[in-house]
Amino acid sequence: MSHPTKASEFLQDAAKAKWHDETLWFVRDKRDNISKTIPEWEELRELASQIKDNVLANLETYLVEFEKNAKANNIHVHWAKNAEEHNQIVLGILQNHQCKAIVKSKSILTEECHLNPFLENNGIEVVDTDLGERIVQFLNQPPSHIVLPAIHLKKRDISELFHEKLQTEKGNEDPTYLTHAARIHLREKFLGAKVAITGVNFGVAETGEFVVCTNEGNADMGVHLADVHIACMGIEKIIPRRKDLGIFLRLLARSATGQPITNYNSHFRSPAPGKEIHIVLVDNGRTEQLGREKFKNSLKCIRCGACMNTCPIYRRSGGYSYGSVVPGPIGSILSPGLDVKKYSTLPFASTLCGSCTDVCPVKINIHEQLYEWRQEITKAQGTNTKSISMKIANGIFAVPFAYKITGAMMRGALKILPDSITYSGLNIWGKQRDLPETPKETFKDWYKKNRK
């Protein structure tokens, strides 16, 4: 289904849509305020952007360096070309350890690879331990936001869900009560899991360590209780030096939620005695994106979600309207690289207002890439009704006389046609908006009379 269809469905519940907009605006506002307490904010963005440019220009070198150092730290390093390979690698590790139940902290990469259904089909219980992710998992939904997975749900929805799944009191919507119930439920799962899976926020090439950022400490809880830690990492998550974290960690949480820093920033360098750490480095279309000159710097993304919070479209259409793993502006420039046909409406789900680009902590030119994807998509679509009308339009505008005639006909038609036609279903503009009054003459006509 196309973005416009899903967006208008989302807007049907006007009160909820307004609440969704205001909730995310609140997060953006918090981000604005805290970013303005850092005098060097714009300089940090520039530095982060340059570091990521350097990473993308030397990705192979840094990845090899990372692998070498990680192996020296006794980390098992795996390479996955695509989602299937990634899932098989993870399953293989689980089978080697006769593991039937795992806990997993937030990882958009595993969403991208559809790891959960794959493991479940192979008889493994998967428990997402991030509270928001656990909520959407109960509902059998994907996350609707990469940082705030259950942002589309209200307290009442969660109260009802927990009553059904965790036997909480019916009608009790107190967040502390509900969180406590989730905590008890998850603790049991943490204690039973032999393997914990996490995502990776940053892989440090010079040390072979990686960093996982959470607010709930669920990644740490899972990893410390399990014998085996599997970290799934997109190859673009590499940074050259440990000291670069000083830039990225200052930007990440401030951009994401308006916090000075995520509550837990855990560095994993080598396994504790008797334990194992595996890291799966995943490509899954990333090198292909790297080869697209106009779109490669979408790979600079650190998954803060700020572009979603600021996007006037996302706020009013919700994460599911995009139908892609990563929704919002960044999703709309990443997804067409994976399947241009399936995601062809996403680059058009924007007014090109540019807010996403200005909010991005690594300065990805998101709205310019949306514009560029539009150009690619129309080329891929070839000749259709719209492209014919655009060709005609170019013909009109390239020839002053044709323009004059068409303009006069357009204004003439508006004058003559009764409102019933102008505002009929055929006229989408007029459905909820009046048209401007038709002037007696064009500027051109006026100018001829008054200035020549």
Next chain:
Amino acid sequence: MFVDILAFNVQANIFQYLNIHKYRIHKMPLNKKIGLFIPCYVDQFYPNVGIATLELLEKLGCQVSYPMGQTCCGQPMANAGYEWDTIGTTKHFLKTFLDYDYIVAPSGSCVLHIKDHAPAIPGMEKEQESLHQKIFELTEFLTDILKVETLHGSFPHRVGFHASCHGHRGLRLGSCSERNEPFYSKGKQLLEQLDGLEWVELTRTDECCGFGGTFAVTEEALSVQMGKDRLEDHLTHGVEILTGGDISCIMHLEGIAKRNQQPLEFMHIAEILNQAIS
């Protein structure tokens, strides 16, 4: 009434004081030719915005002419994904405005298109580069080139300013709420020179109105919702007149407000400035 301008930052020695009608003005250097670019939808639907722009520039001492052969900049096609189909339009635009020292338009969006998205015309790269340097949106031409600092005129109304995205974030006509930068607004800088004008602060200072060209039609539901939300911000803050530098956004907002019988008036910033100082 007087219009004082600290005009033009170069060639100050050739400024001439003139008395035309009631205005005391600095005249633009005689060798500067200004071409007026009136976007196609302004020409067709909002001729008054074009007239106000022309009259305003003339009152400020500029020698302005409107090349009759002009059509459209190509933006509607390019933003819909058909930039490659606008070579003819772009070439025509370039030829039409080749001989002017400055090109001024009452639209940030169209100016941004010319600068950022018009396709390269083989063999005319130099001319295109020069065009990008000399084309200006109206308010930035007034504040940055003419350096208008003291407009004498009165406009006793509560005015809400819609910072249209392409001018705002694309041409940086004002500080953007996402960025850590000192406040500025070229629109406010001009409007605040008028006596009695009350600049109304909004809750969301630079949120998009949802027009977005073909977006207004392809994503109709979202577009209208975004427009309604913008209008609400202006209405709850007691705005009488909503203004801005792009009449396309205003056309969209006005269309929604009219349909819902909301008590707001709409004017392009050129109309306010031109009306106030005459």
